[in-house]
Structures are given as structure tokens and as C-alpha cells.
Amino acid sequence: MTAPGSLFSQMLLLLAGAVIAAPVFRKLGLGTVLGYLAAGVVIGPIMQQIVETEEVLHFAEFGVVFLLFIIGLELKPSRLWQMRGDVFGLGPAQVVISGLVLTGLAYLTNMTDWRGSLIVGFGLALSSTAFALQILNDDGEMNSRHGQRSFSVLLFQDLAIVPLLALITILAPGTTETEASPLLDFAIAVGAVGAMVIAGRYLLTPMFQIIARTGAREVMIAAALLVVLGSAAAMQAVGLSMAMGAFLSGVMLAESSYRHELEADIEPFRGLLLALFFMAVGLSLEVHVILDNIFFILPAVPIFMALKALIVYGLSRLWGSPHNDAVRIAFLLPQGGEFGFVLFTTATAAGLFSSATASLLIAAVTLSMALTPFGAALSKRLLHGESREELEEDFNGAGADVLMIGFSRFGQIAAQILLAGGREVTVIDDSADRIRQAASFGFRIYFGDGTRRDVLIASGIEKAKIVAVTTQKRETTDQIVDLIRSQFPDVRLYVRSYDRIHALSLRDRNVEYELRETLESGLLFGKKTLEALGMSENEADEIGDDIRQRDEERLQIQAVQGLGAGREMLFNSPVRPEPLIKPKRSMVVDADELGAEPATAENG
DSSP states (O other): OOSTTSHHHHHHHHHHHHHHHHHHHHHTTSOHHHHHHHHHHIIIIITOSOOOHHHHHHHHTHHHHHHHHHHHHHOOHHHHHHTHHIIIIIHHHHHHHHHHHHHHHHHHTTSSOHHHHHHHHHHHHSOOHHHHHHHHHHTTOTTBHHHHHHHHHHHHHHHHHHHHHHHHHHHSTTOOOOTHHHHHHHHHHHHHHHHHHHHIIIIIHHHHHHHHHHTOHHHHHHHHHHHHHHHHHHHHHTTSOHHHHHHHHHHHTTTSTTHHHHHHHHHHHHHHHHHHHHHHHHHTOOHHHHHHTHHHHHHHHHHHHHHHHHHHHHHHHHTTOOHHHHHHHHHHSOSOOHHHHHHHHHHHHTTSSOHHHHHHHHHHHHHHHHHHHHHHHHHGGGOOSOOOOOBOOOOTTOOOSEEEEOOSHHHHHHHHHHHHTTOOEEEEESOHHHHHHHHHTTOOOEEOOTTOHHHHHHTTTTTOSEEEEOOSOHHHHHHHHHHHHHHOTTOOEEEEESSHHHHHHHHHTTOSEEEETTHHHHHHHHHHHHHHTTOOHHHHHHHHHHHHHHHHHHHHHHHHHOTTTTGGGSOOOOOOOOOSSOOSSOOOOOHHHHTSOOOOTTTO
16 A cells, blocks of 8 residues: 555645645745645656646546536536626637737747647636636735726636637548537537526535535535535536536525535535645646747747637727736736647547647647736736726625724724624724734624725615714814715714814714714723722722813813814923933924824923
């Protein structure tokens, strides 16, 4: 069992390679994908410990299958329908234009004749779903605008494999099949997709309900694996990709109450098998082919990647992506993909080009995959100005008694009180990083700009009993309050104020309740200091309550008489020491909080 070359020893090598390479490359900031690739290259082409790589690669492709299933679980049919413009607009444009340009490039370099060049061009036009999505997942950008648009293109590329395989049948020399055969294959594929949708809608959820009643955890895991692998096998049987079948089954279960449990069951298999896939790509890297054709591959791979990136950038801009998003998409999708391996192998068997040409193309695709993480890192240097990431706005499930706008430190603490009190809270925020951080703690935060009326309506402001505005910047807070007061005058507004001047301004806007962000923390800090100096807790509490009451009374006076009123209610020290050395600059206290003119060395 443990003999060199045995299955057991190969598994040990691959596991050891993953365990060593992934943390090292992650620590270096190069990402886990490149780490798995490097481990595969060392174990295979360099150390020659695993030479039969084809079986490993075929088995590891299940990692892509499980990845697409989990992504499908995150995409409800309604969300998928919203993406149709990118899937069936940008996707076809990218495949067709990239395919034709790369076809011309292949024909001009005399790689093969025009028929083989068509397969070469369209094979290279397809990108690697596994590499692109893993990079997006590593960077936490799967739900970003550029992440969703990239996924839409990749999804269409998975669909394009069916007509491209049919194209090989048509172009193959000496073929005797009629022209109706590709149409029949297409009709069968469409029928299979329809059957998958119906089965997912009416059979899968009842099946999981029955299994859940048994209470057997291992049966639930087995059922999840059966659904993923069964749907993948069904799609493969009709000529579609296995990943497409798994994706469809995931989408059909996206609204199921068992979605989170299924995701937890499948995630370990997805992670391990996807790591194995990247390592298998490294194992299959034909170093001798690259070395024998080094003067062709070295310029050819960067050229085809650059052409593809330029096409993707131009089309993304045409479809409305800003420059920064278009750059990210272009540098994420320039490589060849897993389906290129399938197309080139099938074309060789059909006699469209030689096995040597296929080996050269497969080596070029593998090398382009290896360069992808570097390209994704390089794209960050080409971004213009401040890069503010935006996520897709999806308010499905929004609508609660409390709508909270802003989820920084102040909002997070307030939300804890509300949730502990058994109240539902809908939270919107315009920071992608903050949303990802909140998600890691189990919070569902919606991406949205609270200064937009359509976002407020989508997030349920018309159902909310109270709107809590807890944004950080006073300008943003004022803009939101003014919008709500003009468009939704009956809404009860609870607002975080920045300082005393801001508090008075908000009261002029008729907010129901406002609280300065530092008031209560400052009062508590002062009380605890008094207790540390020997005062009893009750006495300190009484003083704190007195200061709070004085502060409120001063605010009411200042609202009528101006900011300078109510000074006599402040406690202050009568000592005013003269400085030994005249200060070089003015020393300013926080006049906004005291409610007075700024005090300097000249005016006190």
C-alpha cells in the first residue's frame, strides 16, 4: 500500500504538497491557487513522483463541479434572471469576438489549416472557471460587480461547449453525419436542462424533507453528494458539462430551507477537490513540450492573453463597466480554460490537427493558467484613482421593524441591543469590506447607498417602524435625513449625531431622537474615573445623571438662544495659569461640544 507509486503514496504526496504550499504562498501574498500549482509542478514534472496525471486530472475536475454547485446555492433563480443581460449578451460577444480574433492569429502562424484554426481560436477564447472563481473567492470579491459580471461570462462559456463540440463534428474530415445531428444534440441538451429544472423544483426539496426526518446526518451528506454528482452525470450524458449540471441543481435548491446545511456538507469536498484540480494542472504541465517550443510559446502565450484581455476590457466598457471593474475582469479572464483541454483532445481524435499540436496548445493553456494569479495582482496597479468597490444590490428578504443605515462601530453596538430584544433589523451599508467582515460573523448586511430613494424603498423603508441612521460622516447623515424627511415624512427617525452643533441641526430637521456618538461613552468614562478615586458607585451615577440632564437643558436653551447660551450650566475650573513661554500656535478645545467660541491662548 505504501510502496512508491501506489495510490496511497500519491495521496500522501498531494496532501503534503497542499498543506505546505498553500500557507506559504498565502503568506507571501501570492494566493493559494499559485501555491497548489507550484506544488503540482514540483511533485510531477520536477520530482517525477506522479507521472500518470490524466486520471488525477479527471477525478480532480469534480472540484469544479462542487464549486459550481455551491455558487448555484448562492444564486436564486430571480437573481440569475437579473444577470441574463450579461450571460446572453456580454458572454456571447466575448466568445465570438475572442474566438474569431484568435482563429485569425492561429491561421497566420501556420499552426494548422482554417478548420483546425477555428477550434484553436474558440478553444483559447474559453477561460478557466476554476482559476477565476477561486481568485474571486480568495479575495472575497465574488459578490462584487466585476465578480458577478466575470461569473456571467464564465457561465456562458460553459454553455458554449455544446455548440463547439458540435462544430468539431461538422468540420471533421470525412464525416458522414448529417447536418441535423448538431441540431438534434442541441435539442436534447435543451430538453435535459428543462428536465433538470422541473426535477429540482418539484423533487429535490421533498426528498430532503423526507431524509431530514430520519435524523441521520450521514444520509443527508450522502444525499447532497448524490444530487451534485447525479446532476453532473446527467448533463454530461447529453453533451453538456458536469459543472453546468451541478450549477443548475444548486440554483434549484437556492430557495430551499436546506440550503445552508447542503453548503456546509459540500464545502469540505469542494475545497479538497478544487485544490487537487489546481495541483493536477501543475502535474500535467509538459515541461519538455514548453522547452522544445520555447521560442514559440514565450511570445505566443502573452500575446493571446493580451489580445483576449483587451477584447474583454473593451466589451466590459461597452456593457457599462467603469474602468476599474473592466480592468479587473480583463485580467481575470485572459487565460485558457479546462474546456480547452476537452476541445483540443476531441479535435485531435477527429483528425483536425496532430497530437503534437494538441500537446503544444495544452501546454500553452496550462502556462496561461499559471500566469493568471500574477495578472490578477498586476491589475491592481492599473486602477485609476481611489478604487471604491461596489457590490451587487440584492434586497431579497429585506424589510423589518427597524431599518438601520450604516453599520460602523456605533451601528454594530446598537444592532446588538435590538437583536437581543428580539427585534428584526434590516441593515444597509455602502462599504463592501464592512459587509464581508459582518458576514464572517454571521450578519446579513445589504449593500446599498442610503442617499438613494430607490435603495431605501427596496430595503423596506415603507414597512419600517423606525429608521436608525448611524452613518459616520455628518454630511452623509444630513443628506439621508433630508431625503427621508422630504420623501417619507411620516418615518420615525433615530439618528447618530457627530457633535453638539450637529445635534442642534438634526433637531431643527425634526428627528425624533438623536444621540451624540461620544456622549454616553464620555459620561461612563468620567463616572468610572470618579469611582477609581474613591467615590461610591451611587454618587458617581448621580453626578453622571446630573451632567446628562444639564447637557439636555443646555441643548434646549441653545436651540432657541444660540450656541453661546447656557454657559453658566458648565462646570469649569477658575484657575487660568499664564504660560511661561508664549505658545507658537493656538490651542483649540472642542468648541462644538462645549457650545462656545473656540478658546485660544489669546481669548482663553
